[in-house]
Amino acid sequence: MRLRLVVVFLASLGLGTGSAVQPPPPGMPSPGPPGSQGQATPPRAGAPGPGEAPATGTAILRGIVVAADTGEPVRRAIVRALGPGTSGVTSTDAEGRFEIRDLAAGRYSLSASKGGYVSIQHGQRRPGQSGTPIDLRDGELMEKIQIALPPGSVITGRIFDDFGDPVSGVTVSAMQYRSVSGVRRLVMAGGEGGTARTDDQGGFRVYGLAPGDYIVSASSQNMSMMMPATRDDTPGAVSTYYPGTVNPGEAAHVRVQLGQETAGISFAMVIARMARVSGRAVSSSGEPVRGAMVMVTSTHGPLGPMGARGRPTDPDGTFTLTNVAPGDYMLRVRPMAPGGPGAEAAFVPVSVGAGDIEDLLITTRTGGTARGRIVTDTGAAPPFETSAVQLGLNPLQMGTMLMSNPVARVEDDWTFEVTGLFEPRVVRGGVRDQAWTLKAVRLDGRDVTDAAIDFGPGQTVDDIEVVFTDKLTSLEGTVTDDRGEPVVDATLIVFPGDSELWTPMSRYLRTSRPDQSGRYQFRSLPPHRDYRIVAVREVADDETRDPEFLATVRDQALRFSLAEGERKVQELRLTGGQ
Amino acid sequence: MIWIGQSSDVRIYLLTLGVLCLLAPATAQPRAGGQGLPPRAGQGEAPAAEGTSAIRGQIVAADTGSPIRRAQVRAASPDARASRVTITDAEGRFEIASLPAGRYTVTASKGGFVTLQYGQRRPGESGNQLDLGEDEVLDKVVLPLPRGSVIAGRIVDEYGDPVTNADVMALQYRYLAGARRLVPGTGSSRGRTDDQGSFRLFGLTPGEYTVSATLREGQGAANANLEADEPSGYAPTYYPGVPNISEAQHLTLGVGQEQTNISFGLLLTRLVRVSGRVVDSRGMPAARGAVMLLPADTLRTGMGGMNAGGTAVRGDGTFQFPGIAPGNYLLFVRPGGGGGRGGFGGALGDGEFARLPITVGMDDLRDVFVATAPGAVAQGTVTTDTGQPLPAQGRQVGITAVGADPSSPVGSTPARMADDGTFELRGLSERRLIRVNAPAGWYLKSVLLDGADVTDTPIDFMPGTTSSSLRVVLTETTTELSGTVIDGRGEPVLDAAVVVFAADEAAWTYQSRFIQAARPDQDGRYRMRNLPPHTDYRIVAVQGLEDGQAGDPDFLRSIARDAERLTLAEGEVKSVDVRVPE
Incomplete structure (x- = not known):
């Protein structure tokens, strides 16, 4: 199984390699609300922690970038430190040295890149893996950080x-x-x-x-x-x-x-010669759909350089797509301009073989509407601003969003309304720069926090209650080996014991890496009775969410529970052979 | 010397200058289409108007005469709303059938060759159109493609190490917005260096080139532990390694010539941080916007896409560019969110935006304060000159407000006419001209604002204002001017162009409707439609007219001497033969 599939690079040099997951360039907005766990990208060390406001600080990172094969310094490499709401970027000098200053206290991921080399995070050991986060205190000067760039x-x-x-x-x-x-x-x-x-x-x-x-x-x-x-x-x-x-x-x-x-x-x-797909689009009232965009996107094929291309419908609603390669697609009909609540669209799976597909009749329908309000778990008025709330209705599978992801805006009375929903959505939310997190999403008395809400045509789902709490959990500790030495080269996985919860969007599934001193932390995990935690080496981040993989490590994992607001310290030992 | 050259892509620049394409982050390139592969024709295009005529011919190599297979051939007729693409077979032959009658431009392209219009003889000029009648087959349409020229080399840093991902461009002077400007040449004239610092620009037309190399923002960053005046990054550099275009060494490329040793080093400069914050008209931080820096030079030189950097506005309204070279820039702020998928190319819609010139010196520039303002809104109606409503099938009318000032690019956000004839343009700023994409057979007659004729007078849109008295008048009757271009013996001349322009220099404005140029078709006949009625035009035939050159006031002055007078009344259909001056 994948855990044992280890391609160890440069083991003799003891240096990290692998293709990096590039942190976003500084200044770019952080991807998605902090509470949303649906992405399969590795959790970023240094994601905004509760209570940490973005600011400049006084900590400094110093180090050197070298070529992993020769050990020679690499000049003019770009070094980035991405941390809680702040980031710093610089380039190395003629001796390969860099310094990033004015950093606030927190956890940072540090990465280096230069043309001709594989971009890498400090502490990364293999492709698809995160690096070692660097934990900085106020005014701390951390030096002698070495990042080794493998030749590309x-x-x-x-x-x-x-x-x-x-x-x-x-x-x-x-x-x-x-x-x-x-x-x-x-x-x-x-x-x-x-x-x-x-x-x-x-x-x-x-x-x-x-x-x-x-x-x-x-x-x-x-x-x-x-x-x-x-x-x-x-x-x-x-x-x-x-x-x-x-x-x-x-x-x-x-x-x-x-x-x-x-x-x-x-x-x-x-x-x-490829296929031609043609037909007619009509609205739910039978009117021909004019001036809507028809396009096909591949459902199982590669997410590649070919974007979806489309063509507007003619005034009589007919459309023709030409040169469609064989494969499975989702054919979409959607309005060209962003429509209001009444906007209609259609999504039809289409399987294209060698022959043309003609006379398709597509009927559009209106999307669903989600309405609800933000509350706190105590029922007291929220102490934060409505503008600080980041609320998203995410589809179950990223990359298959049928319409643009409606990010909800919270009104002054703490209600929200999102229209144009065409597939099941999971409600996710967070509060920017505040020590609050999503506790639950309720609908008609049911807990739908980890379930998707489905929308029939034109259906309004009302009374969605999004509950935030400030009783955050915290799980931290140190990972040591048999000799009691801190372990840096490991990945920690927290997952629920119940395999039913091992879904791609699961809030209960997290990975992280220990920092330079072997200390790890998980903030704002949802309270749960049956968590497991395990430290493994040599695993890529996207493998850690794979149910097959989790099944192999469940039994050797340490079991623990987290109550609401509990701050737990859990030391971990990485035994030989793991 | 007559050379068979390439041109059509320059037209693309004329359009894009008015549209905010300048601000698109510079990625890859080519305007010369699917080089030699049968087009994927995008999934999604239905056949346009169908007819019974056809164009047949062959694509060959200009130097050897041997056929070029899998060349892409396009026949386009804006009048007939037809545009078709096909590829040549193993003998280099093509046939484009089921075409409606009309005047067509035929263009052929293949990787490694220069893209050429039928009848084109020189770089930078248009070809001859083909007048295709009903049920007619035009045969023997042969396009001899010249071999493309190549510029290749390496870009290095001050240590001689390769520079990766530098943006290298081969620039030529072309007419753009009424003046000669340095623009990326046609063909694959733009490339990125690889890990060895190597680049290869190909498919170039012969001529004189300036080569530039730039390392874009994000590739270099201010280094915190340097002394104040130590360089930390690279400035745009021109072959053979100079900072200014005026000092650059020109490369002269012959047909099919390769210059593969064009290597030079990037010039060091100090990169500084530029940071500040953006507030909107209510004084709130403008979260989720996008900020872009455009070198002030770009507007004069027309180098599309050359931005110094783009970044997003953070949640608290602040932004930071980590490494910008000193110089003069224009800073643009555009709203983000919603349609801001592409950030800089998205529709402005209801967002607020701002632009201000800034000068970056040798020190970090902090606290740049930018206040955005909402775009102006213009509402109006589309009517016909007869008062009759537009016919049902002619309801796809698009209205745009194009920028009137070539040195100040603005986005042109189109609006669609609603069923009741009304339209609303949003996100307007600066000086604009209202233009229309009318259905077939209809033309713009005039644009009225509060009753005043502003068809050719730019409207100044102030932020936050709403005007609701625009009237766009369409007409079915328009002027048509045609005739034959002849030589001294009265024989038709194909290698010429006809230029018609209003005698009054005041009408020689950017995008003026009172200037048109056309080349004759295969029989020497030219045609111009929709020139505004005017009593004092000049008409003249010239040779070697470059695309866009007719917009140059200096050029118009130089040809006015040989020009004849011409008047056009409203709706007049006139026939005027034009003699080529000896």
């Missing part, structure tokens, strides 16, 4: 057409399978160097890759929605995977070694 690997080759002529302007990407909201999908895996366009000789160079196996995809980029239809018999270029198949499942893996160039990954794009 390279894939080169040429793309041809079916005549053997080189093709330019093709987007080539290095892709890997990753777990996205619990579903394994093929995603672009190479960071900024992982995608390239072919030149006039059809040549491409993809760089900065972490060692591993990749699937190389080639897709011809085509452009604007104003492009007209081709004739029925004109073939189109289909996204092709090395060594020349349109089916990712049949693609050959390209293995790259650390810092090596794998050349000769040349192949021809498949050029074939």
